[in-house]
Amino acid sequence: MFELIGIPPQALFGQLLLGLINGAFYAMLSLGLAVIFGMLNVINFTHGAQYMMGAFAAWLMLGILDVPFWASLVLAPIIVGLFGVVLERVMLKRIYHLDHLYGFLLTFGLALVIEGLFQWKWGSSGAPYPNPIPGGYNLGFMFLPTYRGFVVLAALVICLATWYGIERTKLGAYLRAATENPTLVRAFGINVPRLITLTYGLGVGLAALAGVLAAPIQQVSALMGTNLVLVVFAVVVIGGMGSIMGSIVTGFGLGLIEGLTKVFYPPASNTVIFVVMALVLLIKPAGLFGQTK
Amino acid sequence: MAETLLKVENLQAWYGESHILHGVGFEIGRGELVTLLGRNGAGKTTTLKSVMGIVEKRTGSVTFEGRQTVGQPSDVIARLGLAYCPEERGIFSSLNVEENLLLPPMVRPGGMSLGEIYQLFPNLQERRRSQGTKLSGGEQQMLAIGRILRTGANLLLLDEPTEGLAPVIVQRIGEIIRQLKGRGFTILLVEQNFHFAATVADRHYIMEDGHVVDIMTAADVKQNIGKLQAYLGV
Amino acid sequence: MAGQMLTPTQRMIVAAAVAVVALAAPWFAYPVFLMTALCFALFACAFNLLLGYAGLMSFGHAMFFGMAGYFYGHVVKAWDMPPEVGLLAGVGGAALLGLVTGALAIRRQGIYFAMITLAFAQMVYFFCIQAPFTHGEDGLQGIVRKPLLGGLIPTKDDRVLYYVVLAIFLFGYGAIYRFIHSPFGQVLKAIRDNEQRALSLGYEADRYKLLAFVLSAALAGLAGATKAMVLQFATLTDVSAAMSGEVVLMALVGGLGTIIGPVIGAFVIITMQNYLAASGEFVLVIQGVIFVVIVMAFRKGLVGEFSEWWRRRRAPDAAKAAD
Numbered sequence: 001m002f003e004l005i006g007i008p009p010q011a012l013f014g015q016l017l018l019g020l021i022n023g024a025f026y027a028m029l030s031l032g033l034a035v036i037f038g039m040l041n042v043i044n045f046t047h048g049a050q051y052m053m054g055a056f057a058a059w060l061m062l063g064i065l066d067v068p069f070w071a072s073l074v075l076a077p078i079i080v081g082l083f084g085v086v087l088e089r090v091m092l093k094r095i096y097h098l099d100h101l102y103g104f105l106l107t108f109g110l111a112l113v114i115e116g117l118f119q120w121k122w123g124s125s126g127a128p129y130p131n132p133i134p135g136g137y138n139l140g141f142m143f144l145p146t147y148r149g150f151v152v153l154a155a156l157v158i159c160l161a162t163w164y165g166i167e168r169t170k171l172g173a174y175l176r177a178a179t180e181n182p183t184l185v186r187a188f189g190i191n192v193p194r195l196i197t198l199t200y201g202l203g204v205g206l207a208a209l210a211g212v213l214a215a216p217i218q219q220v221s222a223l224m225g226t227n228l229v230l231v232v233f234a235v236v237v238i239g240g241m242g243s244i245m246g247s248i249v250t251g252f253g254l255g256l257i258e259g260l261t262k263v264f265y266p267p268a269s270n271t272v273i274f275v276v277m278a279l280v281l282l283i284k285p286a287g288l289f290g291q292t293k
Numbered sequence: 294m295a296e297t298l299l300k301v302e303n304l305q306a307w308y309g310e311s312h313i314l315h316g317v318g319f320e321i322g323r324g325e326l327v328t329l330l331g332r333n334g335a336g337k338t339t340t341l342k343s344v345m346g347i348v349e350k351r352t353g354s355v356t357f358e359g360r361q362t363v364g365q366p367s368d369v370i371a372r373l374g375l376a377y378c379p380e381e382r383g384i385f386s387s388l389n390v391e392e393n394l395l396l397p398p399m400v401r402p403g404g405m406s407l408g409e410i411y412q413l414f415p416n417l418q419e420r421r422r423s424q425g426t427k428l429s430g431g432e433q434q435m436l437a438i439g440r441i442l443r444t445g446a447n448l449l450l451l452d453e454p455t456e457g458l459a460p461v462i463v464q465r466i467g468e469i470i471r472q473l474k475g476r477g478f479t480i481l482l483v484e485q486n487f488h489f490a491a492t493v494a495d496r497h498y499i500m501e502d503g504h505v506v507d508i509m510t511a512a513d514v515k516q517n518i519g520k521l522q523a524y525l526g527v
Numbered sequence: 528m529a530g531q532m533l534t535p536t537q538r539m540i541v542a543a544a545v546a547v548v549a550l551a552a553p554w555f556a557y558p559v560f561l562m563t564a565l566c567f568a569l570f571a572c573a574f575n576l577l578l579g580y581a582g583l584m585s586f587g588h589a590m591f592f593g594m595a596g597y598f599y600g601h602v603v604k605a606w607d608m609p610p611e612v613g614l615l616a617g618v619g620g621a622a623l624l625g626l627v628t629g630a631l632a633i634r635r636q637g638i639y640f641a642m643i644t645l646a647f648a649q650m651v652y653f654f655c656i657q658a659p660f661t662h663g664e665d666g667l668q669g670i671v672r673k674p675l676l677g678g679l680i681p682t683k684d685d686r687v688l689y690y691v692v693l694a695i696f697l698f699g700y701g702a703i704y705r706f707i708h709s710p711f712g713q714v715l716k717a718i719r720d721n722e723q724r725a726l727s728l729g730y731e732a733d734r735y736k737l738l739a740f741v742l743s744a745a746l747a748g749l750a751g752a753t754k755a756m757v758l759q760f761a762t763l764t765d766v767s768a769a770m771s772g773e774v775v776l777m778a779l780v781g782g783l784g785t786i787i788g789p790v791i792g793a794f795v796i797i798t799m800q801n802y803l804a805a806s807g808e809f810v811l812v813i814q815g816v817i818f819v820v821i822v823m824a825f826r827k828g829l830v831g832e833f834s835e836w837w838r839r840r841r842a843p844d845a846a847k848a849a850d
């Protein structure tokens with residue numbers, strides 16, 4: 001059947017896997033953006049830079065202290081998350097009362113600073129990170145590199161764990177309630193400013209975790225998150241930021257669409273997500289899973 | 294009067310530039326049920342919010358069990374043992390009924406158990422998996438009251454719990470408030486419906502333009518109903 | 528605003544001084560630098576028109592600026608048309624792009640609007656990497672300067688071209704000034720301040736917003752096409768997200784919502800880039816730091832903070848006069 005339309009199955013499934021992997025990163029990053037926006041009312045433009053920092057943290061720890069990948073998977077998000085906590089305490093918390101635009105501008109400026117400093121120190125050409133689980137499986141219709149399969153599974157688990165944490169736990173209930181009405185939640189005796197700081201730290205940690213997962217697949221470079229964050233903005237516009245599950249589904253779905261475009265019409269693969277965004281704006285302006293907030 | 298639980302002196306409060314409270318003063322003894330009565334815009338809700346620390350710009354003195362609360366953020370005040378039920382009820386739409394009930398953290402030992410709360414409000418148990426805002430107005434009001442009973446707070450601040458509800462439900466809420474008083478809760482109630490207030494309260498503070506202008510005990514009200522009506526403009 | 532702080536005589540003196548400086552500038556400063564700064568000043572004014580007077584922050588204005596440069600270059604170089612046609616193509620193309628992206632973007636508000644414009648600009652950027660007429664990474668090089676008005680104005684001389692660019696800038700600036708002070712501009716401000724109220728008064732807010740968006744895109748296009756004419760090339764830099772951020776920075780440094788602020792902001796940023804050109808990625812770091820400092824501490828920008836200081840300084844005098 002595949003030969004009929006002139007696409008060899010190896011290429012099709014290879015691109016679909018690539019699409020799933022990209023989708024995994026879109027999902028993890030848009031999830032963090034949505035959670036942060038809900039609590040802080042800030043679109044975190046620094047998200048791409050923090051993803052990059054996660055990859056760099058793993059790469060530096062490996063190079064300097066010989067910390068293995070699996071330890072970095074835990075340590076890097078904590079380190080970058082703590083960096084996020086400091087940012088929130090020192091800067092972001094001073095601008096919550098202002099228009100959303102100022103948060104956008106502030107985090108954009110921070111992204112320039114962070115990416116510029118990394119570029120200055122380590123240049124903009126990438127550094128490779130060794131594959132922690134080399135090898136793969138021949139599935140008959142395609143070859144599956146083990147690590148890539150692991151990334152898709154790990155991302156799925158991380159996304160579902162985040163969903164569970166927000167929708168099914170006590171901390172998640174505080175988070176949801178404080179997103180709706182922080183004043184009342186605080187009047188119940190909950191330290192909302194601390195909850196906000198924690199949320200930002202977790203969202204940033206999630207971005208860093210995605211960065212660590214990406215390190216063995218992509219080159220670790222100062223600008224690895226620059227274009228990614230722009231695509232993730234489009235993903236967020238398409239999905240709407242109201243629903244956690246919506247962010248996950250939209251992220252993976254768009255990755256797949258991108259993969260399919262690479263098979264059937266490669267020149268459009270860079271732009272297809274933006275075209276989808278335009279269509280969604282035409283048909284359902286609030287986003288696929290959006291409530292207008 | 295019983296031992297003083299809450300004492301408010303010369304409380305002033307602002308929303309942005311506008312000065313709303315101009316020196317409010319009143320007291321509540323332990324176990325009492327006291328109301329703030331007054332017309333719209335008299336400053337009753339602002340008084341409640343200032344006691345709770347939700348209005349940040351405030352001066353004067355508010356002491357709870359002898360501790361000063363002016364200058365403290367609302368989460369710290371809540372943890373002293375005050376609980377707040379807002380006028381708009383504040384039910385969270387992203388939480389189901391039970392999550393709404395369990396949301397406020399325990400601030401002291403001795404609160405009611407979930408079982409006791411469900412006993413008081415059987416409807417809530419039936420609908421405990423429903424989205425909080427899918428309940429009827431009366432059920433939402435009961436949820437808003439129910440959720441602050443678990444925390445162990447001994448001073449309840451209730452802002453117009455009967456607003457917009459059918460007479461039957463108003464009556465039911467009146468019974469519940471009396472029961473809560475019977476259990477030893479101290480209650481500060483803001484009301485516009487003074488017929489309702491008169492049936493439950495020990496004492497009324499009448500507010501006008503950000504001041505307390507008069508105090509009436511439950512016995513006074515019966516004799517001076519005309520005066521009260523003049524205050525409230527009914 | 529700035530005008531009301533000065534007496535009519537003072538205003539005349541300031542205006543005369545600005546005119547003298549503008550006319551004499553190419554004899555004291557490098558004309559190409561001045562022309563580039565004027566192009567960016569017009570670009571920043573066009574951006575600011577949308578943010579300051581319609582309350583819409585576009586984070587994708589580079590798509591109009593950069594695409595207009597490509598349009599100009601293609602028309603003048605590949606089609607060998609006169610530069611006037613190139614400028615018109617730049618303006619028209621940018622306006623059309625503005626019409627399409629604007630119609631979609633205004634369907635969402637606030638921060639989403641910024642994200643959508645940013646995403647569309649990124650789409651245009653990816654398009655420009657691949658499209659043949661932009662020459663991808665190399666850019667459109669060697670767009671030879673041709674004389675204007677059928678040979679009346681020779682443009683090989685930088686100083687002559689400077690006056691042409693100054694005229695274009697003044698035309699664009701004047702158009703913005705007229706627009707803001709027209710009834711249309713007043714309605715736009717009313718929509719910015721309270722959209723619900725404007726709607727209830729019967730104004731179709733979306734149409735006004737879209738028109739402002741198209742006008743802003745067209746003027747950004749004029750700036751981009753003029754820049755391509757001056758520098759004789761059009762590259763990917765001018766359609767990049769960094770360029771979209773740069774114009775926001777210019778308006779922010781000068782003062783959002785002030786009519787003269789973006790001009791000052793553009794000169795400040797272009798001057799800074801000129802001095803820092805050798806230090807590579809540090810230009811971006813410093814721009815980032817400026818963003819952070821302004822958002823944290825000087826949200827009114829140079830013009831806004833200055834006029835506040837001026838007013839405060841004069842307030843005691845005014846109080847005395849009132850006694």
